Amino acid sequence: MSAATAPRDTLPLAGVRVLDLTNVLAGPYAGYQLSLMGADVVKVEVPASGDLARQLGASSELNERRVGASFLAQNAGKRSLTLNLKAPEGRRVMRRLVRDADVLIENFRPGVMERLGFGWDELSEINPGLVYCAVSGFGADGPLSDRPAYDQIIQGLSGMMDATGTEETGPLRAGFPIADVMGGLAAAFAISGALVRRERTGEGSRLDVSMLETAITAMGWGVSNYLSAGVEPSRIGNENATAAPSGTFSTGEGTLNIAANKQEQFEILCARLAAPELVEDPRFATREGRKSHRVALREALEERLAERSAAEWEHILSEAGVPAARVLSVREALELDHVAHRGLVRTLPFPGDEDRELRVLGSGVHVDGSALGPDRSPPLLGEHTDQILGESGFDQDDVDALREAGVV
Numbered sequence: 001m002s003a004a005t006a007p008r009d010t011l012p013l014a015g016v017r018v019l020d021l022t023n024v025l026a027g028p029y030a031g032y033q034l035s036l037m038g039a040d041v042v043k044v045e046v047p048a049s050g051d052l053a054r055q056l057g058a059s060s061e062l063n064e065r066r067v068g069a070s071f072l073a074q075n076a077g078k079r080s081l082t083l084n085l086k087a088p089e090g091r092r093v094m095r096r097l098v099r100d101a102d103v104l105i106e107n108f109r110p111g112v113m114e115r116l117g118f119g120w121d122e123l124s125e126i127n128p129g130l131v132y133c134a135v136s137g138f139g140a141d142g143p144l145s146d147r148p149a150y151d152q153i154i155q156g157l158s159g160m161m162d163a164t165g166t167e168e169t170g171p172l173r174a175g176f177p178i179a180d181v182m183g184g185l186a187a188a189f190a191i192s193g194a195l196v197r198r199e200r201t202g203e204g205s206r207l208d209v210s211m212l213e214t215a216i217t218a219m220g221w222g223v224s225n226y227l228s229a230g231v232e233p234s235r236i237g238n239e240n241a242t243a244a245p246s247g248t249f250s251t252g253e254g255t256l257n258i259a260a261n262k263q264e265q266f267e268i269l270c271a272r273l274a275a276p277e278l279v280e281d282p283r284f285a286t287r288e289g290r291k292s293h294r295v296a297l298r299e300a301l302e303e304r305l306a307e308r309s310a311a312e313w314e315h316i317l318s319e320a321g322v323p324a325a326r327v328l329s330v331r332e333a334l335e336l337d338h339v340a341h342r343g344l345v346r347t348l349p350f351p352g353d354e355d356r357e358l359r360v361l362g363s364g365v366h367v368d369g370s371a372l373g374p375d376r377s378p379p380l381l382g383e384h385t386d387q388i389l390g391e392s393g394f395d396q397d398d399v400d401a402l403r404e405a406g407v408v
Contacts, residue, residue, distance in 0.1 A: 005343065006370030011038025016195065018103040019044055020078065024053045025070070025151070025177055026211060027107035027135045029184030032074040034103070034191060036363040036372040042097070042388055043075065043379065047082040047408065050381040051075070066381050067351050074184075076348060076360045077374035079384035082408050085116050089407045094118065096392050098126045102198075103191055107135040110145050120206045130204040131194040135187045139210035149211060154179035158215035163222050163233040170235040182218045183211035244290040245269070248327060250302050254310030258301075259323040263287065269322050273304040343371035351377045382408070 008014060016039040020031035028043075028051065035041040045051055050066060057069025084090040098104060104123065106113060113119055113134070123132050134140060137149020155161050155173055165172030187209045194205035216223060221242065222233040233241065240246035243261040250256075260266045270278045278284050278300055283293040290297055305313060310326045317324035328336075334345060343362065350356035362373030385408050389399050402408045 005373055005375075006367050008038050008375055011367060011372070013192070013195070014038035016040065016102045017100060018042065018105065018191075019097055019101045021104065021106040021108070022135065023051050023107060024056070025074070025180040026183040027105055027187070028053065028071075028074045029181055030133070030135060030187035030191070031078065031105055032076070033184065033188035033363065035077040035374065036365075037192070037367075039103070041078040042101075042384075043078045043080045044085075044094075044097070045080055045082050045381060047084055047382070047406065050080070050082070054381065065352070067378065072351075072358060072360060072378050075378040076346070076358075077376055078379055079388060080379035080382055081385045081388045082382035083385075084407050085118075087405070087407050089402060089405060091117055093389070093392075093394075093402065093407065095126055096394075097388075098123060098130065100392055101127065101130060102195065103131045103133065105133040105135065105187060105191065109148065110134070110136055110140045124204055124206075128204055129198055129202055131191055131198060131207065132204065133187050133191050133194075133207040133209060135183055135209045135211070137211050139213065140208045144212070151177035151180040154183075154211045154215050157212055158219070159222070159233075160215060160219060163219070163235065165235050166237040167235050169237075172235075178218070179211050179215045182214050183209060186214040239294060243287065244294040245297055245301055247294075247298075249298065249305055251305045251310040251313055252308050255327040256305065256310040256313050257323075257325050257327060258317065261323075265322050266290070268320050269301075269317065272316055272320050272322070273301065275300065275304050342366075343373065346373040348374065348377045351380050 013034060016034070018031060018034050018039045018041040020028065020041050020043045022028050022031060031041045031043070043051070051071055053071040053075075054066040054068050055063045056071070057063060059069055062068050062072075083093055085094055098118070120132055123130055136145070137154060138144040138147060152173055155178070156171070158179065160179070161171035161173055164170055164174060187207070190207045190209060194207060198204060225231045225233065238248035240259065240261070243259070245266065246259045246261050248255055248257050258269065260269045266284075267279050270276055278297070282289070284290050284297055308316075314325050333339065339345065344364065345359055346362050348358045348360065350358040358377060360374060360378075362371055365372055386396070386399050389402075389408070390396075394402075399408070
């Protein structure tokens with residue numbers, strides 16, 4: 001039985017209104033995490049074009065329709081309002097929206113919001129309890145703060161790329177936008193914390209999220225080894241610098257990850273492979289010895305692993321308490337029975353086409369035993385403009401006049 005879906009009004013951020021002025025990935029991903037937690041996320045977009053991600057993704061047909069796959073991935077559950085913030089009337093509307101909001105998140109370059117008349121001083125005057133979160137490549141100040149940044153730029157500057165791959169293949173970019181995603185997660189976490197403080201004190205917060213600094217913190221021991229011991233990470237491919245055998249191994253069919261990081265796990269591994277002599281081999285008897293002779297150990301293990309498939313070994317070793325699992329494609333991972341049981345993938349009507357299905361990801365977090373997933377499809381550009389403005393006190397004549405003037 002798959003996990004139940006949590007009703008939106010029971011979720012931790014139910015009743016929280018978020019103005020999402022972000023584009024592409026890091027900021028929209030943060031807004032999506034808040035929406036999955038129950039927040040009412042209003043996506044404020046430029047009229048006619050909207051979020052650039054609407055034009056990005058693997059399908060040119062979807063890009064032309066302004067529902068690109070990159071947009072669909074992290075905007076389900078949100079509402080879309082179009083607003084020209086460069087127009088005086090647009091800024092007037094924005095001030096009304098800010099007054100009624102709990103959170104504003106943006107990922108413009110530092111200084112853009114100030115030029116629009118919505119810097120922190122102005123925002124906090126309009127709404128003293130506002131949680132304002134700016135996500136940028138390098139943060140609001142410092143020598144690099146004015147530079148443009150994308151995920152790959154941050155991966156390179158953070159040391160991630162230099163630590164990835166082998167000496168022959170590296171530096172190597174991760175195959176997915178990890179710096180963007182980590183920046184978005186950091187922003188969502190910071191916003192949630194600031195909302196807790198506001199609940200206690202009534203005070204708003206100004207949050208400054210740097211993708212570069214967040215990426216560096218995500219490297220874990222790769223950074224801590226240098227800070228604490230002066231040792232920089234080396235490029236060792238799929239091996240684990242802290243233990244052996246811990247890495248990716250060839251089998252009779254398919255590739256298998258094994259992480260026998262503890263002595264008892266190594267001994268169980270050797271027993272299940274019918275290779276007890278490896279435990280007694282002086283080269284492999286100790287943790288440090290196995291690290292020093294990891295190439296010879298790999299050869300010995302792969303000779304035995306060749307007798308069965310990766311799927312068979314995954315079952316045998318996992319049952320015995322040795323962490324082991326196949327290396328899967330994205331398609332294979334999404335088709336795992338476990339993923340289906342947890343309710344991670346959600347099916348929604350396709351935006352603008354009720355007869356077509358859209359599959360998107362929910363959250364890896366369950367709340368009170370329930371899975372978190374979007375309760376409505378990603379919005380068409382400006383789909384909820386009239387509704388949202390009506391909630392902020394604009395009557396239909398006001399909305400019509402704003403639309404005729406090109407403000408919304």
